Amino acid sequence: MEKVERAGAVNASPTALDFGILALLSVVWGSIFILYKESLEVLSWQQVGLLRVFIAGTCLSPLAIFWYKRIPKGKFPAIAGVGILGSGIPPFLFALAQTRLDSGLTGVLNATTPVFALLLGMTLFKLKVPAVRVAGIFVGLAGAVVIVLSGADGFGGDGRYGLFVLIATTCYGASINLIKSQLQDVPAVGITVFSLLFIASIAACALPFSGIQEAWATQEGAWRATGMVALMAVFGTSLASIIYFLLIQRTGVVFASSITYFIPVVAIAWGWLDRERFLPMHFGGMVLILLAVWMISRKSASPATVKQAEAPLPRP
Numbered sequence: 091m092e093k094v095e096r097a098g099a100v101n102a103s104p105t106a107l108d109f110g111i112l113a114l115l116s117v118v119w120g121s122i123f124i125l126y127k128e129s130l131e132v133l134s135w136q137q138v139g140l141l142r143v144f145i146a147g148t149c150l151s152p153l154a155i156f157w158y159k160r161i162p163k164g165k166f167p168a169i170a171g172v173g174i175l176g177s178g179i180p181p182f183l184f185a186l187a188q189t190r191l192d193s194g195l196t197g198v199l200n201a202t203t204p205v206f207a208l209l210l211g212m213t214l215f216k217l218k219v220p221a222v223r224v225a226g227i228f229v230g231l232a233g234a235v236v237i238v239l240s241g242a243d244g245f246g247g248d249g250r251y252g253l254f255v256l257i258a259t260t261c262y263g264a265s266i267n268l269i270k271s272q273l274q275d276v277p278a279v280g281i282t283v284f285s286l287l288f289i290a291s292i293a294a295c296a297l298p299f300s301g302i303q304e305a306w307a308t309q310e311g312a313w314r315a316t317g318m319v320a321l322m323a324v325f326g327t328s329l330a331s332i333i334y335f336l337l338i339q340r341t342g343v344v345f346a347s348s349i350t351y352f353i354p355v356v357a358i359a360w361g362w363l364d365r366e367r368f369l370p371m372h373f374g375g376m377v378l379i380l381l382a383v384w385m386i387s388r389k390s391a392s393p394a395t396v397k398q399a400e401a402p403l404p405r406p
Contacts (some may be wrong), residue, residue, distance in 0.1 A: 104341045111337050114350055115330055120356020122326045122406050123193035123200075123241060125318045132315040135189055137302050139182035140293045141316060145323035147176070147290020150283045157280040166284065168272040172286030176265030177327070178292070183258035184406050190248040191255070192366045195237060197357020198376045199255040200406045201350055204386050205379075206256075206263030215267055225383030233378025240371050258406075278335040286328065288403035309343055326406075350383050 096341055104112075127137050161169070185245055209227050211217035219372045234256055240249035338346040354376060358368055 104345050108337065108341050108345065111333060112345070112349055112352075115334055115337070116352035116356055117328050118325050118404065120197060120227075121352045121360060122322050123184075123188065123197045123357045124360040125322050126188045126196070126406075127193045127364070129315040129318040129322075130185060130188055132309055132311045133305060133319070134301070135182065135185035137300050137305065138185040138315075138319055140297050140300050141302065141319040142181045142185075142323045142327065143177060143286075144290050144297055145294070145320050146327035147286040149324050149328040150286050151290075153279070153283045154287055155279070157283050160277055161280050161284065164271060165276055169276070169281055169284045170267060170288045170357070171268055172265050172273070172281060173269065173288040175261045177286050177287040178259035178400075179261045180406070183254045183261075187251045187254035187258075189251070191251040192361055193364070194354075194358040194361030194366050194368055195240075195249070195252065195372055196255055196406070197361075197378060198354045198372070199234060199237060199252050200259060200346055201268075201354050201376075201379050201383055202230055202234050202359075203254060203259045203262045204259045204350060204383050205234075205349075207266040207274040208263075208386050209262070210263045210267050211270075215271055222388065223386050226382045229383030229385060231380050232376040233382060236375035236378065237372060240375070241367070279332055282328075282331050282335070344387070347387050350387075351380055354380070 126138065133141075142176055184196065184200075208217075208219065208223060212224075212227075234252070238249050238252040238256070268283060293309050306316070334346065334349075358376075361368065
């Protein structure tokens with residue numbers, strides 16, 4: 091991630107193109123939750139998770155030949171760990187959560203990724219963190235608790251299923267810290283390609299036993315649902331991840347990280363179009379989570395204490 095960090099330190103002034111890329115990525119990642127919802131009307135959450143992982147890895151597999159020689163020896167086990175934590179487990183948890191949780195609320199809870207990334211950095215990697223960022227962790231956790239305790243069988247779905255989203259964002263946080271601690275000298279695109287390829291190979295072995303072939307043959311709408319999963323995988327996982335890292339290189343981590351604020355807005359907009367209800371309790375939780383993201387991402391008063399980390403990938 092060295093190239094990303096050096097570019098991020100420059101903080102180049104964003105151009106109209108950069109704002110356009112940011113808006114495009116916000117729409118792509120914010121739309122994933124409604125695609126989950128639609129695909130789960132036909133397919134099981136296990137099938138959705140396996141398909142997304144398999145298609146995403148397959149999409150990037152041609153790049154493996156180009157990037158293989160650029161990966162330092164001995165780094166592949168860590169990359170496999172990033173694949174499991176960042177690309178393997180979360181898609182299944184998001185799919186499971188959305189069997190009982192509305193897409194808008196899932197999008198809001200996804201914004202807790204920086205909260206758990208920093209929390210794990212403090213506890214597992216002894217990262218020294220300014221007081222304002224520590225406070226941001228507690229504010230973010232409070233916002234998540236508000237949404238999870240929003241109750242069952244009401245508007246917005248069963249808030250308790252938000253716990254699966256929080257476990258997924260914790261996995262993202264662990265993946266981010268694994269990259270920072272062991273893969274600093276590995277290009278970001280190389281990490282993305284091989285982590286997805288690793289987890290896709292596992293999904294390829296599991297897919298035939300998931301009942302997906304029977305679903306394609308017998309269930310009406312199964313192919314349409316598969317197409318929605320393919321949109322998530324190709325655009326929301328493979329292409330968007332690479333474009334996001336390029337945006338960091340062009341503009342710096344502060345500008346790129348601002349996407350975390352826009353993804354929930356897009357997710358809620360899709361939910362509103364799909365007649366989901368967003369209650370005051372949900373709105374309060376969202377405000378707390380976004381406030382926490384702002385507190386965590388703001389620059390420290392003492393730069394020597396904490397280095398500005400690369401922008402965590404906020405995708406679901």
